[in-house]
Amino acid sequence: MLxxxxxxxxxxxxxxxxxxxxxxxPYFNVHFGNAASRSHSFGWYAEEAVEYAREQVAxxxxxxxxxxxxTSGATESDNLAIKGVFETYSGKGNHIITCITEHKAVLxxxxxxxxxxxxxxxxxxxSNGLINIDELESAIKTNTxxxxxxxxxxxxxxxxxxxxxxxxxxxxNVLFFTDATQAVGKVPVDVQDDGIDILALSAHKMYxxxxxxxxxxxxxxxxxxxxxxxxxxxxxxxxxxGTLNIPGIxxxxxxxxxxxxxxxxxxxxxxxxxxxxxxxxxxxxxxFLNGDPEQRLPHVSNISFKYVEGDGLLMALSKxxxxxxxxxxxxxxxxxxYVLKAMGVDDDLAHSTIRFGLGKxxxxxxxxxxxxxxxxxxxxLRALNPLWITHKESIA
Ligand SMILES: *Cc1c(COP(=O)(O)O)cnc(C)c1O
Numbered sequence: 001m002l003x004x005x006x007x008x009x010x011x012x013x014x015x016x017x018x019x020x021x022x023x024x025x026p027y028f029n030v031h032f033g034n035a036a037s038r039s040h041s042f043g044w045y046a047e048e049a050v051e052y053a054r055e056q057v058a059x060x061x062x063x064x065x066x067x068x069x070x071t072s073g074a075t076e077s078d079n080l081a082i083k084g085v086f087e088t089y090s091g092k093g094n095h096i097i098t099c100i101t102e103h104k105a106v107l108x109x110x111x112x113x114x115x116x117x118x119x120x121x122x123x124x125x126x127s128n129g130l131i132n133i134d135e136l137e138s139a140i141k142t143n144t145x146x147x148x149x150x151x152x153x154x155x156x157x158x159x160x161x162x163x164x165x166x167x168x169x170x171x172x173n174v175l176f177f178t179d180a181t182q183a184v185g186k187v188p189v190d191v192q193d194d195g196i197d198i199l200a201l202s203a204h205k206m207y208x209x210x211x212x213x214x215x216x217x218x219x220x221x222x223x224x225x226x227x228x229x230x231x232x233x234x235x236x237x238x239x240x241x242g243t244l245n246i247p248g249i250x251x252x253x254x255x256x257x258x259x260x261x262x263x264x265x266x267x268x269x270x271x272x273x274x275x276x277x278x279x280x281x282x283x284x285x286x287x288f289l290n291g292d293p294e295q296r297l298p299h300v301s302n303i304s305f306k307y308v309e310g311d312g313l314l315m316a317l318s319k320x321x322x323x324x325x326x327x328x329x330x331x332x333x334x335x336x337x338y339v340l341k342a343m344g345v346d347d348d349l350a351h352s353t354i355r356f357g358l359g360k361x362x363x364x365x366x367x368x369x370x371x372x373x374x375x376x377x378x379x380x381l382r383a384l385n386p387l388w389i390t391h392k393e394s395i396a
Contacts, residue, residue, distance in 0.1 A: 006366045009322045010205075010359035011154050011182060011300060016251070017207040017258055024209070024251035035244045036235065046246050053253025060256040061180075061199065062190035063216050069236045070249050073213040074181040076229075077200035078105040080215055080240065081177045084226030085146045085198070086113050089175070093143030097174075099123045099131050099160075101339045102150050106179055110148075119143070127344045128292035129158035136165060140172045151180035151189065151199075155326075155339040155355055156291030157300030159183065166195025175224060181205050181213075185259030186267060186297055191216055197224050203248065207360070208255035212248030215239075266360040271298035273367045274358050278303070280371040284378060286391070290326075290340060290353065299358040302326070302340075307388035308381045310351030316377045317354075321370055326353025 007015070027049065035050045037043025054065045071077045086096065098110055100122045110120045121139045123131050131149065140147075147169050152159050162178060169176035177198040183189050184199075185206035191199060202213040217239070218224045232241040278301045281287060286306040304326065305313065311334075314325050326337045327350065336350035345353070356370070382388040 002365055002369055005318075005320050005322050006370060007322045008356045008358060008362070008366075008370060009324055010362075011157075011355065011357035012324060013204045013210065014207045014359055015361060016209055017255060019258060020208055020251045020254045023254040024247040027247040027250050031246075033246075035246060036233070046244075049246060049250050050244055053249045056253035056257045056260075057201075057214050058216075060189075060260045061184060061201075061216060062192045064219065066237075067191075067216050067219050069215045069217060069239050070244060070252075071213045071215055071240055072211050072245070073204070074103075074179060074200045074202035075105040076240075077202070077213050077215040078103070078179055079109050080226060080229050081198045081200060082106065082109045082146065082148060083113065083229055084239070085175055085177065085224075086116075086118055087227040088225045089145040093141075093145045095119045095121070095141055095144040096146045096148060097121045097123065097136065097139050097144060098148040099125065099150070100342045101125050101129065101153055101155075102148070103154060103179055103181070106148055106150070123149075125342050128295075129153060129156050129290070129339075129343050130292055130295065131160060131165075133161055133164045133168070137168050137172075140168070140174060144172065144174050146175050146177060148177045148179070151178045151183035152187070152297050153291070153339060154182050155324075155337060156302045156343075157182070157297035158291040159187070159295045159297065161295075162194045162196070169197070170195060175222075182297065185256065185263055186299065187263075191218070197222070198226075203252040203255055206255050206259055208251045209248055212245050212252050214252065262360075267298045270358050270360060270362060273362055273364060274299055274301055274356070276364075277301060277356060277358075277367050277371060281374060284375065287378075288349070290343060290345060299362075301356040301358075302353065303356070304340075304345065304349045304353040305378050306349060306352065307385050307391060308352045308378050309385065310353070312381050313352060313354070313377060316381070317373060320373050324355040324357070326350040326355070 033042030033046035035046040054068045058065045175197045179200045181202045184201040197218045199216040204210040288304045290302040327334045336347045340350040
């Protein structure tokens with residue numbers, strides 16, 4: 001039996017894997033020590049667990065254990081990376097290059113730094129969601145200290161040309177930070193191969209719990225220095241103070257290990273399901289895929305349904321399918337997604353857009369049901385829409 005509603009919003013968050021939950025539970029009340037306690041076995045046990053998790057995280061992304069800093073999630077990691085570079089490298093320059101389709105954790109941090117004297121270039125994207133690599137290179141100036149471009153976009157799944165970006169950064173002696181929250185654990189990410197200097201990731205996007213994440217900070221070629229943003233106690237090599245979230249860190253480590261061993265298998269299966277969903281929905285008239293069809297994550301599909309009233313579509317689906325829309329509610333109004341807008345998608349079409357985020361727990365039965373529901377709803381809403389009727393008459 002199908003259990004409703006079906007969860008297809010895995011880019012917003014994922015369910016905790018049962019094996020991850022099992023691994024973390026003893027650290028709440030049995031092995032509850034503080035990893036900073038040096039004088040007894042409770043502390044030693046906790047510290048050992050943290051170091052083991054650090055190894056599991058490092059291994060997934062091809063890093064050294066000493067290069068992993070635990071944080072409260074990708075928002076904090078993004079803040080630490082960008083503010084940390086801005087403060088540490090102020091003697092070299094104040095210019096940061098990023099991209100207008102970044103996550104708010106990057107964009108808002110950059111806006112904040114502009115008030116403190118940073119100069120920020122926000123690169124546009126092409127209609128497929130990718131930055132233009134020549135535009136990136138020409139944006140570099142003598143005062144550029146950082147390039148911050150995400151690995152994979154959270155709305156479209158588009159994968160930026162990471163190796164090309166890092167080659168340019170290296171050639172110009174500029175640090176390269178990537179928010180890889182959506183990519184790590186889904187596609188192979190390797191800080192050596194990819195030439196990444198700083199990388200942010202988050203547990204709850206990869207079948208771990210919320211509010212725990214990590215920052216990779218390169219220690220060789222070059223050795224990156226970041227000023228701390230949270231002070232007190234000097235935990236995490238002085239880069240992030242505060243008593244460590246041991247259950248969360250153990251869980252993040254386990255989630256990374258599972259992804260390393262299983263992602264190849266999981267995501268081949270998930271991609272097949274995604275492609276089935278997409279093939280069916282793009283078979284409807286006046287329906288468009290957003291983002292590069294090739295260069296993207298295997299489990300995301302962002303589709304616009306023209307001549308369908310966006311609110312009506314989500315309302316109609318909300319009881320049976322959990323998905324995200326191409327709009328965001330602010331306090332005052334419903335705003336079209338800035339990511340889709342940047343790709344040249346007009347406001348009306350952005351409002352009639354759905355992001356389908358499949359995951360490793362998604363089944364074929366669920367996808368068949370989703371195809372049936374979305375197709376039925378789109379057809380029903382169009383039948384009631386005068387614009388659709390006019391459109392059909394005009395092409396008849
Ligand atoms: C989810 C997400 C974040 C925020 O991560 P949290 O751990 O929830 O703070 C940042 N960047 C991207 C690309 C994300 O998808």
